[in-house]
Amino acid sequence: MKRIITNIIVFFFIGITVYGQEPTWSVNENDFEYTMSFVAFLNVDGATLTSTNDKVAAFVGGECRGVTNLIYVSGKDRYYAYFNVFSNTNGEALNFKVYDSTNDNVVDIVKTVNFEINALYGDLAQAFSFASPALNDKAELISFNFKDVTISNRNIQDNAMTLYVDNGINVSALTSIFELSTGAQLFSESQKLISDSNVLDFTNSVIVEVLSEDESTRNEWEITVSYNAVIGNLTFYKKDAVCYSGGAIKVLSSENGSEVVLLKNQVVQAAQTLNNGEVIFTSLGAGDYTIQVNGFEKQISINLKE
Numbered sequence: 001m002k003r004i005i006t007n008i009i010v011f012f013f014i015g016i017t018v019y020g021q022e023p024t025w026s027v028n029e030n031d032f033e034y035t036m037s038f039v040a041f042l043n044v045d046g047a048t049l050t051s052t053n054d055k056v057a058a059f060v061g062g063e064c065r066g067v068t069n070l071i072y073v074s075g076k077d078r079y080y081a082y083f084n085v086f087s088n089t090n091g092e093a094l095n096f097k098v099y100d101s102t103n104d105n106v107v108d109i110v111k112t113v114n115f116e117i118n119a120l121y122g123d124l125a126q127a128f129s130f131a132s133p134a135l136n137d138k139a140e141l142i143s144f145n146f147k148d149v150t151i152s153n154r155n156i157q158d159n160a161m162t163l164y165v166d167n168g169i170n171v172s173a174l175t176s177i178f179e180l181s182t183g184a185q186l187f188s189e190s191q192k193l194i195s196d197s198n199v200l201d202f203t204n205s206v207i208v209e210v211l212s213e214d215e216s217t218r219n220e221w222e223i224t225v226s227y228n229a230v231i232g233n234l235t236f237y238k239k240d241a242v243c244y245s246g247g248a249i250k251v252l253s254s255e256n257g258s259e260v261v262l263l264k265n266q267v268v269q270a271a272q273t274l275n276n277g278e279v280i281f282t283s284l285g286a287g288d289y290t291i292q293v294n295g296f297e298k299q300i301s302i303n304l305k306e
Contacts, residue, residue, distance in 0.1 A: 023099050023106055025057040025067040032065075032086035036115060039122040040081045041215070042070065043131035044100045044107055050079050053101035056130050058085045058094045060115075065094065076124055087115045096130050107132045125190075126215050135214035138181035141221055147175035147196060152228055152295040155261070157268060162224045164295035171202045171225045183213025228295035236291065240303045246283035247302035251291060253277055261292040 042049040042056055049070060057067035068083035085094060096109040109130050113121065122128030129135055144161060145151055153164040165171065177196050180186060186193040187209045188200065200206055202225040210219045233254045241247035251260050253274050260279045262269045264287055272279040274293075286304040290297055 022053070022101070023055075023057070023097075025055070025064045025097075027064045027066055027086060029084075029086055031088075033088050034090070034115075034117045035084045035086055036117065036119040037084050037121070038066075038081065038128050039120070039124060040128040040130050041079065042081060042098050042100075043129060043135060044098060044103075044105075045132070048079075049098070049100060049102075051101050052079070054079075055099045055101075056081045056083070057097050057099075058083075059097065060087070060092050060094060073124065080124065080127060081130070085115065087117075089115070090117050091115060098130055098132065110134060122215075126211065126218060129214040129216070131214065135212075136181060136183045137212050137214050137216050139184050139210040139212040139217040139219045140181040141186075141208075141210050141219070142179040142181070144176065144178045144221075144223065147177055149174065153292070153297060155292065159220060160222045160224070162226055164226050164228050167227050169227070171227075173199050174202050174225070175199050180210055181212065185211045185213075187211060226294070234293065234296070234298070236298055236300060238300050238302060240305050241284065241286050242305050246285060248280060248282045248284060249289065249291065249300055249302070250278060250280045251293070253293075258293055263290040263292065264288070266290075 066085035235252040
């Protein structure tokens with residue numbers, strides 16, 4: 001009985017020792033001619049690693065080609081993995097492993113990278129990700145509004161968004177409420193924005209950037225806030241299309257100077273400025289059109305008459 005207990009104790013001790021052993025990855029740099037570099041962050045099970053005992057290593061066919069521990073960069077208040085990877089051949093497939101010191105676990109990274117001589121992947125502003133499971137690479141601005149402010153209309157063209165608000169709204173102090181792709185972050189002038197928290201000045205257009213969760217994608221948006229202009233009394237006329245001639249839309253107003261935009265399927269077809277109280281859009285094919293005059297919209301259908 002004593003021998004059995006002793007064996008159990010020895011087995012338990014050996015098991016703990018093996019499981020708690022930090023990997024001894026190393027590379028002989030003198031064996032290789034070329035390098036490439038990474039500036040990266042590490043993420044395991046959705047948690048970004050933040051210990052200088054955490055590490056990442058690159059391998060080719062089981063041979064270690066580069067390894068580093070995380071280092072803390074005070075200027076960014078963040079932990080980075082900065083390391084060189086070595087090779088004698090361009091295009092070799094690199095595999096990666098991450099050591100999570102907190103959970104004492106080595107994780108295989110699914111993502112692979114082909115070796116590129118002198119290439120640099122990632123930087124302090126947009127680091128490369130070694131993550132298991134892989135993080136989201138989408139950087140979409142799904143919605144953008146303001147707290148306690150009614151948006152009467154919005155105009156989106158490419159990555160430019162104009163939001164129309166009532167006169168009297170203080171646009172110099174607006175609290176943004178937004179929705180992004182899963183895990184993405186929003187920045188303005190390198191400051192991270194928190195939905196329903198940050199107050200920004202929209203007196204002039206504001207540039208914001210959406211950074212994907214894995215930091216591989218960055219999309220820039222220009223956000224402009226405009227007041228609903230006084231457009232006077234508007235009257236709309238239309239002429240349907242016929243087989244030999246396109247249709248037309250006429251807009252009459254008691255005010256001049258406002259821009260009138262013609263859209264079809266949310267795509268801008270033309271724009272004119274009210275002059276002498278009117279604008280006319282001609283040569284229009286059959287279909288549904290939208291007229292925008294600052295914050296006002298009017299739907300008009302052009303039919304094809306036989």
